[in-house]
Amino acid sequence: MENQITLEDKLKERIKELTCLYRVSSLIKDSGFNDLKELLKEIALSLKEAVRFPEEAFVEIKVDNFVFVEGQKREDAIFIISAIKSFGKIKGSVTIGYSKQKFSENSFLEEEKLLLHQIASEIGDFLERKEINEKEEIAKRQIERVGRLTILGEITAGIAHELNTPLANILGFSELLKEQYKGDKVGREDLKKIINSAIYSREVVKKLMFFSCEMPQQMVSVDINIIINEAISLLKPSFNKKHIRCNITFSSDEIYLKVDKIQLTQVIFNLVINAIYFSPERGKIDINVIEKTKNVQIRISDEGTGIEPANSENIFNPFFTTKPTGDGSGLGLSVVHGIIKSHKGTIIHQPNSPKGAIFVVSFPKS
Structure with missing residues (x-):
């Protein structure tokens, strides 16, 4: 399987590697940040087709908890590997391997090793952009949420002030009516329900004022x-x-x-x-x-x-x-x-x- 490579073979391998790089760059450019698994599968397939012996090779890509293998992975493999880094931290790896029974370390061309490092770097750059995008989305949602809460605070402050006066009137007149219903047990019970409901409503208003920061602080x-x-x-x-x-x-x-x-x-x-x-x-x-x-x-x-x-x-x-x-x-x-x-x-x-x-x-x- 490890025949001497001719000049024509070298040219064919370079074309395959350049085609792979172009394909991977296009995939990453066109991919959405939510399609990471599908992207890695396509990259693995492209990388497998770019190596010297694609029928015998397997490509494994690991990113965080996701692992994808294109081809038949062997336990007795001879392989080359490159780390995927994002913001200086190792996030995973890309591996190309062959069966140890058929191949040796000399089966890998130097250009293939460079291609592997380039692909790992491309994936790392994509992960960095993905992380930046996620942080921007979180920041955007937080800004929107703060804006909504600010508006809600203004609305609830207005509601609280508007409700305070009628609630005070309800409580005041209900207390006065209690004197007129001294001998009316049913009437007094009804008034008691009105007073309790008004007190409960007043507590809700207090909470609204707390929310809108209208309560004085000590x-x-x-x-x-x-x-x-x-x-x-x-x-x-x-x-x-x-x-x-x-x-x-x-x-x-x-x-x-x-x-x-x-x-x-x-x-x-x-x-x-x-x-x-x-x-x-x-x-x-x-x-x-x-x-x-x-x-x-x-x-x-x-x-x-x-x-x-x-x-x-x-x-x-x-x-x-x-x-x-x-x-x-x-x-x-x-x-x-x-x-x-x-x-x-x-x-x-x-x-x-x-x-x-x-x-x-x-x-x-x-």
Whole structure:
């Protein structure tokens, strides 16, 4: 199989290699970033056709968890390999191999080795562009989401102000009517329902105002470890009801931040109550408070159902909820977002492993 190569053969091999390079460049140029597997299959096929003995060769391309082999891979193979690098990190490899029983290392031409390195470099460049594109898409969605939340904040602020006056009137006149219905048991019960409904509506308005950052703040420097411990201790009945373990860790014995104590408590309450709601019986919730150079992170993780990708961009929107009707108003996380935003902080969510969700709240130290 390893006959001496003639000048004519060399010319044919160069034509095959140049054709392969052109074909691969065209494939990469025309390929969408979502068709990586199909692209790698086509590249493997083109590369196999470009080698000296295509009928006997196999080509293997590995990228992250994807592996594709064109031809029959042999365990006793003699092969050449080139790493696929993206931003200086090895992401995979391209391999050309023959059966060791029929071929030796001399079966590979130097030009074939150069071709292999060039193909690996082309794939690496494509992966870099793909990663840049994905980051741009994420940044674009985040900007759009911030814009939507800003508009929603303005709308909800207006709604809250408009509702405050009629709600105050309903409560005030209902209290006055109670005096006229002293002897009417049924009438008093009806009035009680009106008052309770108005109070509930007023609480919703308060949450809307929190979301739009319209509530006045009392910013003081406090040891947030104490606030978090007190908030969790008040939630013990909720933990016990589902037999959930709660582990709290602090990176320092004392972590001071300038915050509104009541609003910070509300953030912890809402996030932990959500974690409890979605946690399974006898599950575990971890709360890690980590002091860094420029900020303090609060990580709350659960073992629940996690957040569906389709819902990930909506969970901070007011009135959006995945809970059944009657179990939630859809304002908890929007209130949390508004409070954190007013503290110039950030909140993100990540998947937990092997299941569940992690909310990461970051407050700046200055």
